[in-house]
Amino acid sequence: MPRPILATIDTQAMANNLALVTNRMLTESVSGSEIFIWAVIKAHAYGHGIKQGVRAFTRADGLAMLDLDEAIQCRELGWTKPILLLEGFFDESDLAVITEHNLTFTVHNPYQLDVLERAKIHKPVNVFLKLNSGMHRLGFQPDEFDAAYARLLALKKAGKIDEIGKMTHFAKADEDPVQTKEQLDLFKQITDPFDGPVSVCNSAATLTPGIAASFHSGVQWVRPGICLYGSSPFADQSASFIGLQPAMTLSSQLISTHLLKAGESIGYGHVFTADHDIRVGIVACGYADGYPRHAVSGTPITVAGIKTRLVGRVSMDMLAVDLEPVPEAKIGSAVVLWGKDGPPIDDVATACGTIAYELMCALAPRVPREFI
Ligand SMILES: *Cc1c(COP(=O)(O)O)cnc(C)c1O
DSSP: OSSOOEEEOOHHHHHHHHHHHHHHHHHHTTTTTTTEOOOOOOOOHHHTOOHHHHHHHHTSSEEEOOOOHHHHEEEEEEEOOOOTTTTOOTTHHHHHOOOOOOOOEEEOHHHHHHHHHSSSSSSSSEEEEOOOSSOOOOSSOGGHHHHHHHHHHHHHHTTTTEEEEEEESSSSSSOHEEEEEEHHHHHHHHHTTSOOEEOOOOHHHSSTTTTTTTOOSSEEEEEGGGGGGGGOOOOSSSHHHTTTOOOOOEEEEEEEEEEOOOTEEEEGGEEOSSOEEEEEHHHSSGGGGGGOOOOOOOOOEEETTTEEESOOOSSOEEEEOOOOTOOOOOOOOOOEEESTOOOOOOHHHHHHSHHHHHHHHOOOOTTEEEOO
C-alpha cells in the first residue's frame, strides 16, 4: 500500500465557486456594464493543476496566468476563449508564441513597448496597459500612462495591436476599502479618457460591494483567483460564510498512536510537553508534503471526523496530533489536514501565520492527487 497521504481536487467545487462569483457580479453590475471573468490559474491553478483549472472553469470568459508554457497547455487542452498573460512577455522571442496561440498580455513597462515597436508582428494582438495606481509593483506611473497609451495606439495604427485594455491591481482590497477606492479613483481619473475594456479586480475587490462590478459602465474583466479555490480573501469573513466550497482537501491517516505521559515532550526540539497524560497519534504528513513546518501546537486538524490539534513541531514526513478528543482513534483512522470534512484551509493558514495561497501552492509534487 502506498503511503496514505492524498490530495483530493474537487473540480465541481471550483466550478460552483466560479458560478457564485458570476452571480455576485450580475447582481452588482450597473446598467450598461458588461462583466467578463478571467479565472486566474497561475501557479498551476494555485496548486490544483492546469488541466483541472481548464476543466472546472469552462464557463469563465477567459483564463489568466503567467507562464507561456501553461498558456500553450490550455490551448492544447482545447481552451479557445481568451488567455491573459498577467506579466506580459519576458522576451521578444515570446511574441511568436503569443501570436500563434492568440494570447492577450499585459504591457507594464517601457521595455515591452520598445520590443513591440521593433518586433515583426504578423497578426494583431490584444493587450492590457497596466497603471501603477498605488501597488507599486508593476505598471506605468500615472504621469507616464498617456504617453504609453499613445505608443500603443500608434502600434494599433500599424496593425500590430488590436484592442487596448486598461488595467491596475489593488494592494489592500482584502482589508482597506478606503484605500482601494482611492486607487480606483486614480485609475478612473487617469484611464477614463481612453477607450477600451478595464480590468482591476482580484478576488477581494470582486467580492467587495461598491467596487466589484459597480464602478464602470462598460466592459470590465474581473480577475478572481483565490476565491475560486474555496478560500476567503478576507480575514474577517470565512469561505463558508461567503458560500465558497473547498477545492483542495489534504488527507492522511494515523500510522501510530501512543501515550505521552505528563512531563514528556514530543518531536524535534521538544517544543510541546504534556501537562497530563494524553494519547497522541502520528500522521503520515510532513513539511515535505507541503504542510507548513512553522505550524504551531494548536493548529486545527480533524481525526476520525473530530476536530483536534497539532502538537509539537512538524517533521519532514510526519506530524503529531492530540487524540484526547478522539478516544476511538487508532492506526488507520482518517486524518484531514485541511479541506472538506476538515479544518478550513484559511484556519490552518492563520494558525501558521500565512495565507491559504501559500499552502495551496506549496502542496508537494510527491503527494498523490485524486480528481473528482
Ligand atoms: C494573482 C492575481 C490576481 C488574482 O488574485 P486573487 O487574490 O487570488 O484573487 C489578479 N490579478 C493579478 C494581477 C494577479 O497577479
